[in-house]
Amino acid sequence: MYVTQTARRGPDPDATYELSSADVELYEAARRLLITAHHSENHRVAAAMRGGSGTIYLGLHIGSKRINVCAESSALANARIAQEDTIHSVVAVSMDGSSEPQVTNPCGLCRELLRSYGAETFVLVDAEGEVEKVRIKELLPYPWMRATETEWETRPPRSGPPDT
Numbered sequence: 001m002y003v004t005q006t007a008r009r010g011p012d013p014d015a016t017y018e019l020s021s022a023d024v025e026l027y028e029a030a031r032r033l034l035i036t037a038h039h040s041e042n043h044r045v046a047a048a049m050r051g052g053s054g055t056i057y058l059g060l061h062i063g064s065k066r067i068n069v070c071a072e073s074s075a076l077a078n079a080r081i082a083q084e085d086t087i088h089s090v091v092a093v094s095m096d097g098s099s100e101p102q103v104t105n106p107c108g109l110c111r112e113l114l115r116s117y118g119a120e121t122f123v124l125v126d127a128e129g130e131v132e133k134v135r136i137k138e139l140l141p142y143p144w145m146r147a148t149e150t151e152w153e154t155r156p157p158r159s160g161p162p163d164t
Helices: 021-037 071-081 108-116
Strands: 045-051 056-060 087-095 101-104 122-127 130-135
Touching: 021 045, 021 056, 021 087, 021 101, 021 122, 045 071, 056 071, 071 087, 071 108, 087 108, 101 122
Parallel strands: 087 122
Antiparallel strands: 045 056, 045 087, 087 101, 122 130
16 A cells, blocks of 8 residues: 555545645654564554644554553553644554555544544545545544533434424
């Protein structure tokens, strides 16, 4: 899989996010980490995250027989420990069948976690063999929230036409 220079259109049909050299640099940082640290059970995924300051933070999947911690969450922890206020972009990579690092999409837990730290964060994704860039809110348009955390009142579901 190669990092390309075009991007998928998200929910907004006019939204296009071009990949930049900074995105390629982020991918390369995650790729280098995975090549160095890969272990088929304990370290299967590496992530790189760019903070609002421009600094890149790395994360590595940590696994055992009973628990796994995702690479994206460890990168996010590193960024927050360094006092980053915002996360600009993130990419995760895992090994393909030929032992080559490839962009991999964040799991549901990581989508929720990343979304809670900024809906505007960019994520490099595998879009059926092409690397594209989308905002995390496009991967998780309806974030998990408690009813008390919303700015609206949710009505119970009902059948028939909506009230006018």
